[in-house]
Amino acid sequence: MDNPQKMLLSYSKTIDILNKYQLNHVSGIVTDDANELRWNFLKMNKPVVLKATGKTIFHKTEKGQVILNINSPEELDNAVNKIRKTSPANADFEFLLQPQISGGEIIVGGKNDSNFGPIILFGMGGIYAQMINDVATRPAPISKKSAGQLILSTKANAFCEGFRSIKVDRKILENFVVRASKLIANEKKVVEFDFNPVIVGNFGATIVDAKLYTYSEDMIL
Template sequence: MDAARRVGYPVVMKIVSPDILHKSDVGGIRLNLGDDDAVRANYVSLMQDIATKKPEAHLEGVLIEAMAPKGQEVIVGMRRDQNFGPLMMFGLGGIYVELFGDVAFRVAPLTRQDAADMIHQTRAGRLLTGFRGMPEADVDAVVDAILRLSKLALDFPQIEEIEINPLLVLPKGKGALALDGRVILQA
């Protein structure tokens, strides 16, 4: 409860385990917890869900974070290809990345125009530009995130893979927030 009070309600609770890649698949995320009672009850149910759905997982604990504002979820990342080097990725994020497979790729290094083109060649790009009356999202923040990952991949060849999913894109001028991510280093 102390962590939730320090962060300030409402909060998000996430399982921390190196054995659980997709937390939502095993019930490892609880959203919009508004008070101590909700945190307590959801901790118990989260642990029960993990024990049922992924009993072999090594659990390191739970992470308590501030509930993020509303925005569009995208994925940005990099996979190192043996032939081409760092291959940058952008697409619909959260649970939708695997459902729709709406992803664009480019070989690093990237220019601002390359990153913008990646965004605009996807359905996610249409969502970010204010589809059907939705507010325009901060596309510049996504371009910046892609370019920073591209530079990181070039500067650190020992990184095999980076994934930020979801990257929550806020309204235009408000930036973006990395809500979850992973980095895989060469063995």
């Protein structure tokens, strides 16, 4: 039997699910129209970030499809051109324009394991997540108590203790992990997800990049 191809949920379906589980995320504008981008850019707090988005857009950073620190309309135009160049001509993608926030970078993920069922993953995030490899997992859904132990078991715990100027309320982060674990346990059509990075700080925890994976065609539109 062929393994079906995992696909990314569409942006709007992704946002619906994040809202359903009360998972904070950076709002953004999705469009393929450069004029619309410019118009929205003027209304936003700077700097902003421009990314490619689409059902087959997986490794954005590696492919140069994430442009950070955009402060002026000229920089925005350059960013649009760069992303267009890096994306194949027939690729099915749009632009995602978001305000850029800073803080500690963590990863929260979920997947379905063939032996243990749905699991939740937590740890150090960002583009070096795989290199640092400081993550831990638990079966999902997770209790608040176990979420606390999960956070304590990785170095990302330092963001709760306070590291440099970054400090996130432990309770807020625990709740975030609990809700994310409910997502993977309850949403049968979501087979795996990555929130990486989730930015943490005194404002709480905010998902900057959410990828939800599915095998169901109806979830990608």
